[in-house]
Amino acid sequence: MYIIMITPECAPVAKVGGLGDVVQGLSRELQVRGNDVEIILPKYDCMRYDQIWGLEKTYSDLWVPYHDQWFHCDVYFGFVDGLKCFFIDDHSDKNFFNRGLFYGNHDDPERFAFFCRAALEFMLKTNKHPEIIHCHDWQTGLVPVLLFETYKHYGMTHPRVCYTLHNLRHQGVTGEQILRQVGLNPAHYMNQDRLQDNFNPSAVNLMKGGIVYSNFVTTVSPKYADEIKYSDLGCGLQHTLYVHGLKFGGILNGVDYNVWNPEIDQHIACRYSIDSIEDKYKNKDALRHRLWLSDGFKPIVSVISRLDHQKGVELIRHTVFHSLANGCQVVLLGSSPDPDINNEFWGLKHFLNDNPDCHLEIGYNEELAHMIYAGADMIVIPSAFEPCGLTQMTAMKYGTVPIVRNTGGLASTVFDADHAWKPYHERNGYVFNDFNNEGLESALHRAIDMWYSHPQNFQELMANGMRCDYSWNYPGEHYLNIYNHIRE
Ligand code: ADP
Numbered sequence: 001m002y003i004i005m006i007t008p009e010c011a012p013v014a015k016v017g018g019l020g021d022v023v024q025g026l027s028r029e030l031q032v033r034g035n036d037v038e039i040i041l042p043k044y045d046c047m048r049y050d051q052i053w054g055l056e057k058t059y060s061d062l063w064v065p066y067h068d069q070w071f072h073c074d075v076y077f078g079f080v081d082g083l084k085c086f087f088i089d090d091h092s093d094k095n096f097f098n099r100g101l102f103y104g105n106h107d108d109p110e111r112f113a114f115f116c117r118a119a120l121e122f123m124l125k126t127n128k129h130p131e132i133i134h135c136h137d138w139q140t141g142l143v144p145v146l147l148f149e150t151y152k153h154y155g156m157t158h159p160r161v162c163y164t165l166h167n168l169r170h171q172g173v174t175g176e177q178i179l180r181q182v183g184l185n186p187a188h189y190m191n192q193d194r195l196q197d198n199f200n201p202s203a204v205n206l207m208k209g210g211i212v213y214s215n216f217v218t219t220v221s222p223k224y225a226d227e228i229k230y231s232d233l234g235c236g237l238q239h240t241l242y243v244h245g246l247k248f249g250g251i252l253n254g255v256d257y258n259v260w261n262p263e264i265d266q267h268i269a270c271r272y273s274i275d276s277i278e279d280k281y282k283n284k285d286a287l288r289h290r291l292w293l294s295d296g297f298k299p300i301v302s303v304i305s306r307l308d309h310q311k312g313v314e315l316i317r318h319t320v321f322h323s324l325a326n327g328c329q330v331v332l333l334g335s336s337p338d339p340d341i342n343n344e345f346w347g348l349k350h351f352l353n354d355n356p357d358c359h360l361e362i363g364y365n366e367e368l369a370h371m372i373y374a375g376a377d378m379i380v381i382p383s384a385f386e387p388c389g390l391t392q393m394t395a396m397k398y399g400t401v402p403i404v405r406n407t408g409g410l411a412s413t414v415f416d417a418d419h420a421w422k423p424y425h426e427r428n429g430y431v432f433n434d435f436n437n438e439g440l441e442s443a444l445h446r447a448i449d450m451w452y453s454h455p456q457n458f459q460e461l462m463a464n465g466m467r468c469d470y471s472w473n474y475p476g477e478h479y480l481n482i483y484n485h486i487r488e
Contacts, residue, residue, distance in 0.1 A: 171205050
């Protein structure tokens with residue numbers, strides 16, 4: 001099958017969070033299964049160009065219609081992790097993709113609306129007729145709208161669209177001028193059945209457009225699919241998802257075990273598997289050495305996270321102090337685009353600077369993330385909500401026991417050592433319900449106690465996690481079933 005992903009992120013070149021990992025991992029799985037996969041991305045100035053192989057201009061002078069003008073672009077081609085990627089390079093004075101960041105500009109809706117139009121224009125001009133276009137999140141919500149309302153009339157009648165919602169918190173709600181900019185008449189689209197926001201009648205909701213116009217809509221875990229349809233985690237799109245419920249479902253993301261796998265990981269001090277689990281402790285020593293932590297008989301509690309309210313920043317802060325007070329070492333790797341949160345964690349870092357049991361790394365560091373997954377004993381993920389969450393699944397592959405809040409994909413993948421409905425050999429971590437300090441402590445205490453008092457049982461939990469198969473194998477098959485279903 002010929003599949004084109006249109007996406008704002010793809011790891012490792014352009015990754016802000018899990019969306020980048022998902023595009024990379026799913027595309028790889030589809031490719032390994034014999035499908036022809038191509039990826040279209042913006043050519044951001046801040047990409048990891050060192051991770052693109054053979055980058056070269058493949059299409060010159062792509063003129064993209066935009067707001068009564070034609071914007072000039074070139075398209076580059078290169079391989080990312082063996083995947084065929086096309087990068088749209090915009091030369092207009094708007095400089096849409098040369099901003100030194102992926103997201104965070106006041107005109108983000110405009111930047112990505114342009115990207116949608118440019119991606120389709122590129123496909124039209126180069127006669128690309130994939131069976132499936134798979135697009136992701138609000139940034140590409142206009143792709144199915146433009147395909148079925150505009151590009152279909154230019155002969156692009158073949159592709160069917162699968163649209164994946166990675167996080168309903170960000171929907172691309174913006175003014176109606178965005179429609180005119182991509183050549184759509186607002187009078188036709190500003191109604192409740194189409195792109196009008198469900199709460200603000202004068203605003204366009206790009207994610208809603210993607211849901212309404214796609215042939216199939218997925219989100220990244222079955223539990224989150226229910227949560228966004230039936231609770232306020234739908235952030236106003238509950239009704240839209242309900243109306244389109246017959247073409248909507250949740251598929252748990254996978255983890256790319258070619259990248260995240262202690263048996264082959266290039267970034268860690270000592271490779272290991274479930275059969276050589278004791279070698280994990282060499283990675284614990286290496287992590288301590290790298291971060292100047294003291295040696296000693298203590299568990300390392302870790303956090304690897306975007307520092308944002310969704311991820312429970314207050315509970316992350318509490319994790320640091322509570323773990324230190326209860327005989328643990330703490331390693332945190334995190335960053336935030338919000339300067340207030342970043343400053344708070346920089347303050348915390350300075351405050352704890354001389355503590356030999358604690359290291360806070362404020363920033364984004366892929367290599368250190370590998371070392372932490374391999375070297376830590378536990379990882380804490382106290383999210384307010386979590387569509388899927390890759391961190392807990394990745395941690396389990398490395399035998400690092402997750403301590404998570406009972407929400408979304410965390411609830412679908414982590415089964416409590418003491419309270420789960422699963423048999424003991426399928427329990428793999430600790431889960432808490434209440435989004436407050438007491439809730440967190442209720443799980444953290446049990447984990448620390450198990451580590452100190454029943455090391456044998458703790459190792460069993462580690463092994464249970466390592467045995468779980470959260471690869472792309474099942475989700476890959478699931479997506480292919482959906483693609484086949486919408487092609488019929
Ligand atoms: P989200 O997409 O909401 O950020 P996920 O759990 O789905 O959360 O994915 C997060 C991904 O980003 C994981 O691969 C995690 O290892 C990685 N990650 C998060 N913060 C950092 C960081 N500061 N440095 C390196 N990797 C990070």
